Amino acid sequence: MIRLNKHPSGRHFLQIPGPSPVPDRILRAISLPTIDHRGPEFGVLGKKVVTGMQQVFQTRHPVAIYPASGTGAWEAALVNTMSPGDGVLMFETGHFATLWQKMALKLGLEPEFLAVPGTDAATGLPTAWRHGVSAELIEQRLRKDTQQRIQAVCVVHNETSTGVTSDIAAVRRAIDAAGHPALLMVDTISGLASADYRHDEWGVDVTISGSQKGLMLPPGISFNALSPKALDRSKGARLPRAYWGWDEIVDMSASGFWPYTPNTNLLYGLSEALDMLLEQGLPSVFARHKRWSEGTRAAVRAWGLPIQCADEQLHSPVLTGVITPAGVDADALRKLIHDRFDLSLGTGLGKVKGRMFRIGHLGDCNDLTLIATLSGVEMGLKLAGVPLAKSGVVAAMEYFSATPQAPSTS
Amino acid sequence: MIRLNKHPSGRHFLQIPGPSPVPDRILRAISLPTIDHRGPEFGVLGKKVVTGMQQVFQTRHPVAIYPASGTGAWEAALVNTMSPGDGVLMFETGHFATLWQKMALKLGLEPEFLAVPGTDAATGLPTAWRHGVSAELIEQRLRKDTQQRIQAVCVVHNETSTGVTSDIAAVRRAIDAAGHPALLMVDTISGLASADYRHDEWGVDVTISGSQKGLMLPPGISFNALSPKALDRSKGARLPRAYWGWDEIVDMSASGFWPYTPNTNLLYGLSEALDMLLEQGLPSVFARHKRWSEGTRAAVRAWGLPIQCADEQLHSPVLTGVITPAGVDADALRKLIHDRFDLSLGTGLGKVKGRMFRIGHLGDCNDLTLIATLSGVEMGLKLAGVPLAKSGVVAAMEYFSATPQAPSTS
Amino acid sequence: MIRLNKHPSGRHFLQIPGPSPVPDRILRAISLPTIDHRGPEFGVLGKKVVTGMQQVFQTRHPVAIYPASGTGAWEAALVNTMSPGDGVLMFETGHFATLWQKMALKLGLEPEFLAVPGTDAATGLPTAWRHGVSAELIEQRLRKDTQQRIQAVCVVHNETSTGVTSDIAAVRRAIDAAGHPALLMVDTISGLASADYRHDEWGVDVTISGSQKGLMLPPGISFNALSPKALDRSKGARLPRAYWGWDEIVDMSASGFWPYTPNTNLLYGLSEALDMLLEQGLPSVFARHKRWSEGTRAAVRAWGLPIQCADEQLHSPVLTGVITPAGVDADALRKLIHDRFDLSLGTGLGKVKGRMFRIGHLGDCNDLTLIATLSGVEMGLKLAGVPLAKSGVVAAMEYFSATPQAPSTS
């Protein structure tokens, strides 16, 4: 059987912003024998996971579940709603927003990529990558689109490359204020089931998500939560589509089945994850992530290093980006920490490559896991010769001691 | 944890033509902890599975591995090679050939659907659904395509809905004899690693396959094996594509990584499956399936029921379709057998719905599993009032006793 | 990881009379992470399994659970109740009764080994090994023991070496009729949770059992169900004991803990097994085993081979012993069947070695598993040149078709 850890002993610390550590219960569930995806037992499973995901998305409308990565669900959102050459307003918040925009180009759309302009004085990094979506800029742009060429506004809720969580309700208000009919499509691949997310209340038309983050599953399942308006729009959309087509998948999965072979064993895991999350209550889940993110930031501040997210209100509950001092290659640091302390951290992506690393604090974690993670980072920073103001680990211990986890709501 | 078998006791017999029963070794492998898909351990895994799949496809050329069902790999083959409105010559061998043709339509292609004409006198079923691809009809059609509007010939190697395995080398000879530049694209989703399949030797340009059949994995991974000609053709193909794009996935997976998040835990299973299959040797694997298929047919003949595949040379090593007598609803029979004997059989699909059922004999099976399966069918047929000429179970026991399994070649 | 099946493909058929096939749910449960056996979560588990085992033994009195094989629980029964040189009346029903008697000798007791005398005319095998415990002989012997030197009557309920299930209530009546104070100690290692067993109602003082039979667990846990009289007797018993001592283990496990480190992961499995068995209802479990045993005997009778159990009333619901014709080495036959059909059968033990083999039909089985098993035996018998009257497999199919499984009672 494959060897998964070259380290001589102990459990690997997987503290990247997804895949997150998968709980033992879920790993056992996905190892149960595969069943007939057309048989009676499957239908029960299928209905359960669709219904459960509606609760997680906080929606009463259909959720399409794909046997695919999150990138596939991005594509599904676009090909179901758009026609060749359609304008799409996207917003640069980091690497994943950029990848989505590149996908729109590949699919023959005409994305326009808004961004907060400028470069951050202190770090030399793009300002856009340290802040969230500007609803104001979106509103301004939509107001100018008098011919309504823009068919959708596409934004990333929790930008995994930076650790900034944007205000989605504000984007909806901006669209409405502009009186624009564009769909609102939101990627919360890394936000769902960690950060509060309200598909219906926030007026989102298509929400994209994936399995390997807050849902605590291995990668391989992704989602589109829909609005009636999105479903309606899809009827006239002319981008070719088959695998991603909402029509068949939405109809069939209402009865617990799929138009093609679903990802049976990962759906076992999804069923187990839903049991865990819903039993505990989403508010507890959100509170837990918020607490971890605050403990992590306490550590980073104690070290005296800048946090990638420059806007206090928008700190992600899922991950924290840490900017390394000029001259310190963040990836060399990550390698040192991996080799020495068996800890995986997230790399800097795209425009911040080498300048920052990312600490994941999501999913099946707890206080001690995070302190261990922070200790690996702290030891690594010191070994790399980075001067630290104070011990971040001590700061995190102080935070976690002083701030008990609220009890589960269920 | 989810309950997977409503029967009071014992192991379910999953004898549909896929998903096939997943070996315990593989189930344990997919339950290992998820790792960072950008980390050093992943690269080793990634390279291993790509290289191993080349051996299984019998190709020296690239293999793209998708986190998606087989249906996705069909789409990948088309969108990477075709432009809107392109002609595609497809061949009706059954339900899956039909679905692929419908997909081509959805994607904006112009499929032409060849078929052996007529209706079978004895059963009233379409002749095309009891026979294989006619290389002769293909050659005739291509010779007429003097303007070369046909960009690809698409055929199903092992038609899962009928149990007919077509001669792919003959199709290649037909294309060559017609002097036609069309690509040859072949679906062997249910044939790979059960029936002999030679991507390079047979001159296939794109082979499509999936994980949940001969590879003995849960569903969720699919494949495109490519030829240099296919890769070259993809450069000019204008169907929009992103998730399925060969360019990035082929380049990156040569170094063991993927352009988006791969299906890590199922890849653990693929690694284990490759160990099992390649250690044993593909010839042994093919011989094993051939033997099971012969034992199964011995049983069906003893019962006196017609086999869906009417061409002795083309009997599938993977499954056997059994036609029920007029007036016997094959699905009611399947339900009786499932409820009473905890055995899942494949349903009749499309034009043969209710008229036949399918017995899977693939993957992690053995003689006793198949005899058990045949006994469930025999008891079910009798309980349904179907008169049987003789005991098929006795016939199968005679066959399996008289025909020892050849030893593994490794 | 260890390779467990030298056969090239498929699932091994483990049809020995224990260990029985372990359900997937239980295998997953025993693989959960080990916890602190002194911590709060353990206490919940400990109490659950003790209480559940009381239901399975049908007793209101304490059950001691040992991290040990069934052989250990035999020893526990003796060392807790006996003093050096004590007389014990044991009854020869087969190999396991013989082993228990040898153990009594080793422990310094004076076992007397009663048996039905004589040799079976047809087979040349000892009559005692084809019949059950004779309550009459026991009563006669006890009546002669006017000085009450006999401290215990020890019998095997379900003799695993022969497939004979003795009438325990009759033994109790015999002891009472003789007015003798001896304890009644019963081994139902292979009978519990397959054959009806009533510790309290039948007046048993110590019942011995183990995990790897009807409880569907791997080996490694064993049990002593106690009566107040047995507990009282243990206070004066002078055989040295520590590990097996009831005093500490009974006291502590009432609160869910053990005096030494318990077998944590197997207890996870026991918890899961109890969920499965009690949810379904013991009467259903017993009915299922009875049905399998009748189907199996239908096959053996069709072959025309003698069944080891010569007493129709006492046929075991757990296993069936099959006597091979003179000149046919039963172990050579078993090897042939194992090598050729990946089926494990039980060997003949002790006085019947080489003359018979045993078919287990217990635990996590179903009709098709048993038909597969019988087909392996039938093909093996034919390959070994044994003339068979008729097909036993056909006979079993007829029985199972004609006799539906009663629905679960829960």
Next chain:
Amino acid sequence: MIRLNKHPSGRHFLQIPGPSPVPDRILRAISLPTIDHRGPEFGVLGKKVVTGMQQVFQTRHPVAIYPASGTGAWEAALVNTMSPGDGVLMFETGHFATLWQKMALKLGLEPEFLAVPGTDAATGLPTAWRHGVSAELIEQRLRKDTQQRIQAVCVVHNETSTGVTSDIAAVRRAIDAAGHPALLMVDTISGLASADYRHDEWGVDVTISGSQKGLMLPPGISFNALSPKALDRSKGARLPRAYWGWDEIVDMSASGFWPYTPNTNLLYGLSEALDMLLEQGLPSVFARHKRWSEGTRAAVRAWGLPIQCADEQLHSPVLTGVITPAGVDADALRKLIHDRFDLSLGTGLGKVKGRMFRIGHLGDCNDLTLIATLSGVEMGLKLAGVPLAKSGVVAAMEYFSATPQAPSTS
């Protein structure tokens, strides 16, 4: 399926001195299907684990493997070598030495319990519980035993209740210096595969060990490593024995089988553990534990708390006992830490109950796991109001940073 962690999220930190955290590879291995313990595949497994355990004990002589807890292996050592009323010289090093001595009493032996006398001034704890075995006291006592009533010297190598590792070679030298024929029997249940241990070189006659510590398995397997002298002595020993009898188990397990049903699934785990340990090399394993123990002690010293082991040379590589200040109930502290930080620590046992707790640093751990553990302790101590001199976590980070893990030797 059973719920194993009442905490809302994350992996439990099991940092008691056994059971130690079980690696995922081993948990998967023990969940493989149970096989026939009399079949051919079992024999290969059986021989492998016996041979492997000889390497781990560093012996060429037989090793008996019991399906039982370590307590059972204590009993095995005594009942195989002793006769009723035999004198045994035991040495009080802590709770487990005391339990073993109580067992000797229960078994009808006459243990004499030597101890370093006195009470520790600083802590009020027994001096004997802060130090190791005194070879000098043993030699003095044996010299006085001119009639050789003492049949064995029994000592604990790694006293799990205190964290003191005694010098076994010195005990052998003492016995030899006294010219005394007593057997040397050593409990290294918690030392094996963590601390260097040399059965042959140190002249040990019986070594007792168990599965759930350095071998990284769940509890349920235990061991007796033997010397020719011990085997010889067992022939005349008159304590009754059956389950524990070396004769049968040693003979049979040489061919890979057991006289009664072995603990099959845990033996799968043992096979996997041996692969892990021997591949890495025992010197690496010992070095790893030594390093962790030094890092842990650095933390305790920084806090300013006394370490239970008062002898610098004898600090255990497996665990560290920490004495709480007068007035601080160590068990209340442990409960606080468990409830708040999901961390299990070892309780104070016997004479030190409530006065100390134990940190396990053994088995499948790594630097970050231990820092996490120390952080849980540090936060707990502060929350309990214990004044700490400095941050132990910072001290441990300094130690682990400055002291790289030596590379694996294999």
